[in-house]
Amino acid sequence: MRMKLVAGCVTSLAAVLLPSAGFAAEFDVQPGGNDVIDARGREGTGEGPGAIRRRVVRVSFDPNDPRNDPANYLMDVQLRFDATLGGSCVQVGQRFVLGAGNSRAALDAEARVLRLLRNYPLCSGSAPVPPRLSAGAVALALWRDQVKLPPPAPRIAPGWGIVGKEAYLEIGGEREPGTWTFNALGYTITITPHSRYEVDWGDGSFAHGLTSQGGAWPTGEIRHPYQADGAYRVTVRQQWTATWNATNGEQGAIEEGLQTVGTLDFPVRELQAVRER
Amino acid sequence: MTAVLVGVLAVVGCSDHGDDTTRAPSATVRKEPPATTTSVVPVDRVPAVIDVAYVQAVIDVLDHVEGDAVRALVGAREPNRAFYERIRAIYLDPQFDRVQSSYGRSAAQEMIELRAHPEDPVTRIDRIIKVTGDCVFAAVTRDFGPILKVPPTDELKKGYIGFGLKKPELDPARRNPTAWMIGLDGATSTGEEPMNPCV
Numbered sequence: 125m126r127m128k129l130v131a132g133c134v135t136s137l138a139a140v141l142l143p144s145a146g147f148a149a150e151f152d153v154q155p156g157g158n159d160v161i162d163a164r165g166r167e168g169t170g171e172g173p174g175a176i177r178r179r180v181v182r183v184s185f186d187p188n189d190p191r192n193d194p195a196n197y198l199m200d201v202q203l204r205f206d207a208t209l210g211g212s213c214v215q216v217g218q219r220f221v222l223g224a225g226n227s228r229a230a231l232d233a234e235a236r237v238l239r240l241l242r243n244y245p246l247c248s249g250s251a252p253v254p255p256r257l258s259a260g261a262v263a264l265a266l267w268r269d270q271v272k273l274p275p276p277a278p279r280i281a282p283g284w285g286i287v288g289k290e291a292y293l294e295i296g297g298e299r300e301p302g303t304w305t306f307n308a309l310g311y312t313i314t315i316t317p318h319s320r321y322e323v324d325w326g327d328g329s330f331a332h333g334l335t336s337q338g339g340a341w342p343t344g345e346i347r348h349p350y351q352a353d354g355a356y357r358v359t360v361r362q363q364w365t366a367t368w369n370a371t372n373g374e375q376g377a378i379e380e381g382l383q384t385v386g387t388l389d390f391p392v393r394e395l396q397a398v399r400e401r
Numbered sequence: 402m403t404a405v406l407v408g409v410l411a412v413v414g415c416s417d418h419g420d421d422t423t424r425a426p427s428a429t430v431r432k433e434p435p436a437t438t439t440s441v442v443p444v445d446r447v448p449a450v451i452d453v454a455y456v457q458a459v460i461d462v463l464d465h466v467e468g469d470a471v472r473a474l475v476g477a478r479e480p481n482r483a484f485y486e487r488i489r490a491i492y493l494d495p496q497f498d499r500v501q502s503s504y505g506r507s508a509a510q511e512m513i514e515l516r517a518h519p520e521d522p523v524t525r526i527d528r529i530i531k532v533t534g535d536c537v538f539a540a541v542t543r544d545f546g547p548i549l550k551v552p553p554t555d556e557l558k559k560g561y562i563g564f565g566l567k568k569p570e571l572d573p574a575r576r577n578p579t580a581w582m583i584g585l586d587g588a589t590s591t592g593e594e595p596m597n598p599c600v
Contacts, residue, residue, distance in 0.1 A: 201506070201509045202505030202506050202508070202509050204501060205480035207485065210482070215502075215505060
C-alpha cells in the first residue's frame with residue numbers, strides 16, 4: 125500500500141501540488157519495475173481512467189518514450205464500492221507496466237474482467253470493457269470456468285500392501301481427456317488439456333512429473349515400497365495445463381495450472397513367515 | 402496487492418498558498434519527542450504545538466481506522482460501505498484514489514495479497530520535517546505487514562507521510578475522529594528527503 129514517490133515529482137512539488145490534471149507529465153518511468161505506475165496516474169493525459177488496454181494516447185513527443193507504446197500497458201481491473209449503487213462494481217482502466225502488454229498478466233486481467241462482470245456491474249466511472257477481448261484471454265477464462273477436468277482415481281491391488289514389497293499404483297481417469305470447443309465472445313476456441321501426476325504416498329515419499337498412469341503388478345511403472353505397517357492415505361494430484369487454438373488461426377498455451385485430486389486409503393501390513401514343526 | 406506503487410507527491414491538504422496573507426498561522430513545531438509525554442493526546446483538534454507525540458497519536462488512530470477498513474473488506478470479500486467510508490475518511494485526494502485502487506486490485510483477485518485476519522498497520526513517526534497551519538509532513542516507519550500476506554521489507558517501511566487538515570464532508574459517518582487526513586504516504590525513489598513538502 126505504500127506509495128513510492130518519484131524523485132522528479134518530489135523536487136518539483138510546487139507544480140505537482142496544482143490540481144491533479146496534468147500531473148502525469150511529472151511521472152518518471154521506472155523501467156523494469158513491476159507494478160511501478162498506478163494507471164490512474166495517467167489522468168493527466170487526457171484519457172484518464174477511461175483508458176483501456178491498447179488505446180494509448182501519446183504522452184510525450186519522444187518516440188522512444190515507453191509510455192507511447194501500447195505493448196507497455198495492461199488492463200487494470202479493480203473491485204470498488206460504488207456509493208451510488210450501494211454495492212461493489214468493476215472498475216476497468218489501464219496500467220503502465222513495462223513490457224507487460226502481451227504478458228500472462230495481461231491475459232489474466234482480461235479474463236478476470238469476464239469473471240467479475242458476471243457478478244458485478246461496471247462502475248459508473250469505469251472505462252468500457254473492450255468490445256472484443258483477445259482470444260488468449262477468452263481461452264483463459266474458459267479454461268478457468270468452463271472446462272470440467274476429470275479427477276484421478278487411484279487404486280492399488282489388492283487393496284492392501286505388505287511391508288517391504290512394492291505397491292503398484294494404477295491411476296484411473298483420463299490423462300489426456302480430449303478437447304473442449306466453445307463459441308464465446310466472437311471466437312470459436314478449442315482447448316486441449318494436458319496433465320501430469322504427482323503422488324504423495326502418505327509416508328513422506330513423493331513422485332513428481334509422472335506421465336504414466338501406472339499399472340498392476342508386475343509391469344506397473346508407478347510403485348513404492350512401504351517400510352512400516354500402518355494406514356496410509358495415497359494422494360494423486362493431477363496437474364493440468366492446456367493448449368488452445370482459435371478458428372481465426374490464433375493459438376497459445378495456458379500455463380496456469382489447474383489441479384484435480386484423488387485419494388486412496390491404503391493399509392500396509394507386516395507379514396512374517398512361520399515355520400510349523 | 403503489490404506493496405509498492407509509484408505515485409506523486411500531491412498533498413491536497415498541503416496546498417500551495419504562496420504568499421497568501423489569509424493563510425492560517427503556522428503552528429510551532431517541536432521536532433523531537435518531549436521529555437515527558439502526556440497520557441491523553443486530543444487528536445480531534447490542532448494544538449498550538451505540534452510535536453511527535455501528537456502526530457503519533459493521530460497516525461495511531463488513522464492506522465486503526467484503516468485496519469477496520471481492511472477487516473471489513475476481507476470479511477465481506479468485496480469493497481463494501483464500511484470499507485469505503487473509512488478509507489474515504491482518512492485519505493485526501495488523490496491519495497484516496499490510489500489507496501482505493503490498490504485495495505480494489507486485491508479485491509478483484511479474491512484478496513490474494515491480504516491476510517485472512519488483518520490487523521492494523523503500524524506507523525512510527527520518526528521525525529517531523531515540516532509543519533504549517535494545514536500541513537504536517539513527517540518521516541515515518543510505516544508497516545503494512547499486519548495486513549499483507551507478504552510483509553514489506555524494512556527498506557519499504559521507511560518513508561514519509563503528509564497530513565492535511567480533515568475535510569469533514571469526506572467523512573459524513575465520522576469514521577475519522579482526528580483533525581487530519583493522509584494526503585501523502587510514500588517514499589522517494591532516490592531516498593532523498595523531499596524539499597519544501599509543505600509550501
